[in-house]
Amino acid sequence: MTTRRKAVAATCAATGMVLGVGLFSLGPSTAVASSHREAPLVAADPAIDNTDLYAFSSPERKGYVTFVANWIPFEEPNGGPNFYPFATDAAYNIYVDSDGDAKPNATFRFTFHNVDRRGNSTFLYNNGPVTSIDDENLLFRQTYTLESSFNGAPFKTRIENAPVAPSRVGPASMPDYGKLRQQATVTLPGGWKTFAGQADDPFFLDLRVFDLLYGGDLSEVGQDTLAGYNVNTIALQVPYKDVALGGDVERNPVIGIWTTTDRPKVRMSGQTAPLTIQERVQVSRLGNPLVNEVVVPSGLKDAFNSLTPDKDASIKQVVDRVTNPEVPQLIQKIYGIEAPPAPRNDLVEIFLTGLTTKANGPIKADLNSQLNNADVRASDFRPSEMLRLNLSTPVTAQPNRLGVLGGDLQGFPNGRRLTDDVVDIELQALEGAAQSGKLVDALAAGDKVNANDNKFGGSFPYVALPNVKAVNNGGGTASGSSYSGSGDGHPDEATAPSTMPAAGEVGSVDDGMTAKMALTATGSAGAAALLVGGLWWWRRRSRPVLPVEATGSDDTRSHGERPDPTLPI
């Protein structure tokens, strides 16, 4: 009461004036209404948000394919008190379609559980240095279950209570994070390796490149807008034979991969409790990179995230966006570079069928469509958006960041390696480079970010350790949290030198030799030569990642926002 009375007394003196001024200066909006029930409408829900998917033949482990899938974008290092847990009510899925019907032949399902020993007494993530994955000082941790299902058979549990590598709190709390990473890397019967936990976001790009969708221009790009941020990674390595159709990678080397997040369906009607476990709702989906940014317009994003791939071909708007994309037209408007004529069946090959001569597409190459699998029935094939990988393409010793367009057939869009510069590749592809064999010179610089800020590891799970320095405290640069990749300590692990250096280091050596070797190996030299046509003049600018200081901008905090997946509504 005293509080109120004091306030009353204080304000009463000024009453007359306030009344006079107040009523006029307060707009129609300032009166407080009695509130009805107002629930959050745009709630942050980053834990379900797919950011990227990578799939590649393991460079140092022959006969094994690696999937790296990431969630939770823009993790600021030091994001306490809960840091960045996986959602415990969601399932995180990696799917493989080996017969081309756009339905999974293999499903790998990861579900997470909290082990929270904080009680009500503390919000602290840890209460002392964490020196091992099961350190008592780590008060909040997660474990996960990995289940797999093949060809519609019931799910089988592969491991339970596997440790999740914790969010990296900082050097004092976690003096040897590499050890925690190593202890969270698990080898399973059958040669599988699995990892879940925090990592440096391996995606490198200048998100501002997408500003052209909104009338911006490309003149200001060149800064890795994801530098310094972390993500939550799920990585899985399995033998080729476990995912190739019929277990026969010789006859059926091509697989398609995508990831989703789903939550249990909730029913309002019915007698049972609202939770039903059997039915799931897909809330996020990702195959090829940047589809949500470049291909699917914002009006379709919600639809795309809820569609299963087998529906893609039947949704006219989705197909229309591939055959008649918006980006080339915008580029034409701004830069005068003529947009290739629609319908863009070359893009249909890249995004919806894989590169093949068997679907009457314009790109005369047989590289990564399930239609090229010997045991696939063409009548069962269904175009769908997924990342497609030919497991028989030999590992390139010195990867070219431009992948297939750069003459390196092991790169994107034939799967996706951590070092592939998918922004530049997709921009070129949208401008018709895959069909014409010519890279578009005016866009040669692309987003001017050619490599990740942190070095990737040479062995599973390959992704760099999480960053520890806050991104937005004025530094703006990566923490330089390199990962030496000395192996995860398992006996079958060859301690091979890194075969996946950061792309910035390989720029000057992509002289086409690699590509020629690869072509011979795949036995489709004639067709693929078209793809490599532009290579000779594409003397790649071995432009290193511009350090932020060198951009001349003092606005080091101006990290653009990834146009889609995180934007509310």
Added chain:
Amino acid sequence: MSTVTSGPRRSSPARAAVVVGVATLALLIGGGIVGLRTTGGSGSAPAAQPAGAGAMPAAAPNAAIERAQQRLRQVPGDWVTWAALGSAYLERARVTADPSYYPKAEGALDKSLKLRGRDNASALTGLGALANARHDFAGAARWAKRALAVDPYAAEAYGVLTDALTQLGDPAGATGAVQHMLDLRPGLSAYTRASYDFEQHGRVGDARALMARALQDAVDPADIAFCRYQLGELAWQEGRLDEAEAHYAAGRAADPNYLPLREGQAKVAAARGRTDAALRGYAELTLVYPSPTYFLEYADLLRSLGRTAEADAQVSLAAAAQQLFTANGGSDDLTGSAVALAQGRTKDAVRLAAKEWQRRHFADVADALAWALHADGRDAAALPYARKAGALGARSARYAFHLGIIELAAGDSAAARADLSRARDINPTFSPLDGPVLRSALTQAGVS
């Protein structure tokens, strides 16, 4: 005929109210609203705070708003981010109860629509959410339907539609809309709405389970606070004070700025007889959030303590706040009716509640109309509305109490006994003023 004179707490001399009115209106503007708008500053912060609460912390800078603004400085044509900015302002308005965000939200959403007139479901949805916030529920439903025509997968548009249909009194439509939302994007926004739907149908266990799941998914402190408040409310409504108190406290630990939690704590304190803490809580709450509802609750508590003059002052403040709202074009006759009732203007209370009922057949409106009619001595007319309030099966001690009292007044003792007993079983401490009335009415109706 009953001898129990119930409910409408008549303000003492009406003359006082008029006199106080002008001064309090100024007070409201000078103290209350300025206080609200400067919560981050130092000048108008309450002088005394409950132990441990500390001064009102500065409103946390909102990352979503800042990020959007930063991006729009670089790419002013980004209509997606303009819509996102508008929605971020609305979330902020909701969390801080500061309506000065509304015009900002409207500006950003209009800008988005101007940049992109077709296929812009985000902006249409945002405008729907804004209409809901301003109590224009019919308008909100129209915006939501326009958004869904453009993008049938827009989960948030179903959220706007759910809120609008709920308030308009179309429970079946609301349930359908929230089911669509759940089918498109299960998550906090859908769970909280589905929980409310269950709550209105009396399925308290399901409501609690879903709100707990929403809490599990909550990341933003304000979202955690919202879920905690609602879990507290679900416990409070059934008289489980310990549980309610624990949720409110946990909510405040997550986000000390989320004001409704203070209301929760104040009413639990009142129910427990911790009168000083309750009074302090309401005093502080109404200072930073001068909403008519909170003034009226505060007045009830004061009146229950026999502090009539102070109670009248709070009622006057409620009237002033409501007057300010309507003078500025707001329309909320539900609250207007409650204020009129508190001032003893029973005819006005009936008129206003009836007007609101014409607009929307929501349970709260039926309850308010019934209670106003009862206060006006028209129990036969009140009875069907009192029954409508509980028709969906909501477990509300207040609805049951009102119905029982009206039945008693209408001479149906048997029904009154049942409903008054039900009110007691649900939550005997539901109101500091009506709780004692409930007890004596039970005695009178022959329930010991």
